[in-house]
Amino acid sequence: MSYKIPMGPFHPALEEPYKLDLICEGETVSDAKLHIGFNFRGIEHLAETRNYIQVIALMERVCGICSNIHTLTLCQAMEGLTNLTPPPRARYIRVVVAELERLHSHVLWAGIAAKLMGFKTMFMTCFELREKVMDVLQAISGNRVNYSMNRIGGVNRDIEDPLAVLKMVEALEAEMARTVIPIFTTSTTARSRCAGIGVLTHEKAISCGVVGPVARSSGVPQDLRHDAPYAAYDEMEFNTPVEPDGDVRARLMVRALEIMESCRILRQALTKMPPGELHTGDAKFNFVTGTSTSRVEAPRGEVMYSVSWREGSRNPARVHVRTPTFVNMPAIRWMVLGARLADTPLIQASIDPCYSCTDR
Amino acid sequence: MTTLESIPEKLGSNQSWVEKGGVHWLEPGAMTVRELAQAMNELHARFITITAYQLPKQEGLRLEYHWDLDGQLLGFPFQLAGNSIDSIYDLCEAVDWIEREIHEGFAVDFLGREYEPLLLRQGDQIGVNLREEVKK
Numbered sequence: 001m002s003y004k005i006p007m008g009p010f011h012p013a014l015e016e017p018y019k020l021d022l023i024c025e026g027e028t029v030s031d032a033k034l035h036i037g038f039n040f041r042g043i044e045h046l047a048e049t050r051n052y053i054q055v056i057a058l059m060e061r062v063c064g065i066c067s068n069i070h071t072l073t074l075c076q077a078m079e080g081l082t083n084l085t086p087p088p089r090a091r092y093i094r095v096v097v098a099e100l101e102r103l104h105s106h107v108l109w110a111g112i113a114a115k116l117m118g119f120k121t122m123f124m125t126c127f128e129l130r131e132k133v134m135d136v137l138q139a140i141s142g143n144r145v146n147y148s149m150n151r152i153g154g155v156n157r158d159i160e161d162p163l164a165v166l167k168m169v170e171a172l173e174a175e176m177a178r179t180v181i182p183i184f185t186t187s188t189t190a191r192s193r194c195a196g197i198g199v200l201t202h203e204k205a206i207s208c209g210v211v212g213p214v215a216r217s218s219g220v221p222q223d224l225r226h227d228a229p230y231a232a233y234d235e236m237e238f239n240t241p242v243e244p245d246g247d248v249r250a251r252l253m254v255r256a257l258e259i260m261e262s263c264r265i266l267r268q269a270l271t272k273m274p275p276g277e278l279h280t281g282d283a284k285f286n287f288v289t290g291t292s293t294s295r296v297e298a299p300r301g302e303v304m305y306s307v308s309w310r311e312g313s314r315n316p317a318r319v320h321v322r323t324p325t326f327v328n329m330p331a332i333r334w335m336v337l338g339a340r341l342a343d344t345p346l347i348q349a350s351i352d353p354c355y356s357c358t359d360r
Numbered sequence: 361m362t363t364l365e366s367i368p369e370k371l372g373s374n375q376s377w378v379e380k381g382g383v384h385w386l387e388p389g390a391m392t393v394r395e396l397a398q399a400m401n402e403l404h405a406r407f408i409t410i411t412a413y414q415l416p417k418q419e420g421l422r423l424e425y426h427w428d429l430d431g432q433l434l435g436f437p438f439q440l441a442g443n444s445i446d447s448i449y450d451l452c453e454a455v456d457w458i459e460r461e462i463h464e465g466f467a468v469d470f471l472g473r474e475y476e477p478l479l480l481r482q483g484d485q486i487g488v489n490l491r492e493e494v495k496k
Binding site: 207226 | 406
């Protein structure tokens with residue numbers, strides 16, 4: 001006999017509200033349906049009522065974890081409509097903040113995954129480390145969540161002493177290499193809870209069009225920082241970790257290795273940061289009529305903004321946001337098929353979902 | 361790796377690419393959206409999204425389909441004669457949620473597919489979020 005178990009919209013295993021209806025045969029999941037929309041705020045419509053300064057502040061609030069990525073992608077799209085190119089120092093600062101954001105996002109996810117594995121000590125360790133990343137972001141921007149770093153044509157704030165930030169990053173890297181990475185990659189607890197569960201096959205990953213670490217842990221070597229470089233990524237040397245197994249452990253491994261690659265990028269960006277201006281100096285912007293599109297590799301994968309403008313207008317005519325979780329979430333249905341009911345909280349969390357981004 | 365220049369011929373199009381606003385655009389001409397989706401599958405391009413626009417002065421709707429091919433962003437604009445266009449869900453699984461979202465936000469009917477319960481909102485009226493006449 002099959003029966004339905006609803007998980008959510010409010011449930012201890014969920015970071016934010018969404019609903020997963022699990023159809024079970026005994027303890028085994030035979031189908032699942034996802035329901036989103038509990039965080040819908042109509043942000044795309046609101047964007048049409050905001051001017052080019054206000055819309056940046058608005059879009060920073062699409063997501064509480066990767067807020068910087070949204071303003072970066074939006075500003076890159078608006079730079080396409082104003083024919084502005086950010087100066088080299090601004091492009092480096094954009095890389096630094098984007099990688100720090102990836103670090104704190106991945107460590108936050110590691111903590112939540114540890115909690116769902118029943119590995120409470122690791123949860124505390126990860127959140128303590130994440131605080132240190134947040135301290136670096138606060139030292140740079142003055143803020144912990146919405147950093148307000150990006151503007152059209154550059155950045156709002158300088159990193160006055162990159163080498164001081166580098167010291168903080170190196171301390172973080174050492175701590176991660178000493179605790180988080182070895183424990184997640186070698187501990188029996190992590191392995192026994194994660195290996196072989198929530199498998200998304202390579203073929204299904206391609207068919208669903210998943211992005212970011214979810215794609216890379218199913219053997220799809222996709223990373224916009226390499227494939228379509230933006231900011232100063234074309235001047236950085238780094239690897240894109242790829243794992244073939246497609247299970248929760250592969251997603252764990254990819255993110256763990258990405259933490260180390262982010263530290264590598266940060267070291268390069270902070271030591272090679274060129275002197276110069278932070279932005280183009282424009283205070284008023286002349287938008288041309290048309291649409292500009294920008295893509296960025298967020299911690300969860302590809303974010304795409306399409307921004308449309310009519311010349312002479314202060315407000316965008318249309319802002320469309322395609323977030324990574326919007327394409328990764330439907331794949332949860334395939335990951336939980338055949339899984340044990342008890343594993344589903346960890347499986348759904350393994351895509352590092354962001355429902356605020358998804359609903360907008 | 362497939363070169364961009366070879367694609368229009370494969371698609372049976374006599375148009376050429378126009379690079380604008382970070383996208384390589386190709387006017388689909390007589391090609392239907394289903395023929396396009398089939399061709400993109402054969403090229404192993406990755407579907408990204410559809411962006412819907414309501415055009416000013418009751419000129420209707422435009423849907424822009426985006427695929428990624430080896431890091432290059434491809435765009436194909438389709439002007440809708442009415443409120444409907446063929447669904448490509450059976451050809452491209454990744455299109456499911458964005459077709460549902462546009463159906464709910466702009467009241468566009470994607471023909472040939474069934475809709476599951478609403479994706480992004482409560483209520484039973486489609487086009488409530490972004491379609492001008494419904495917004496009012």
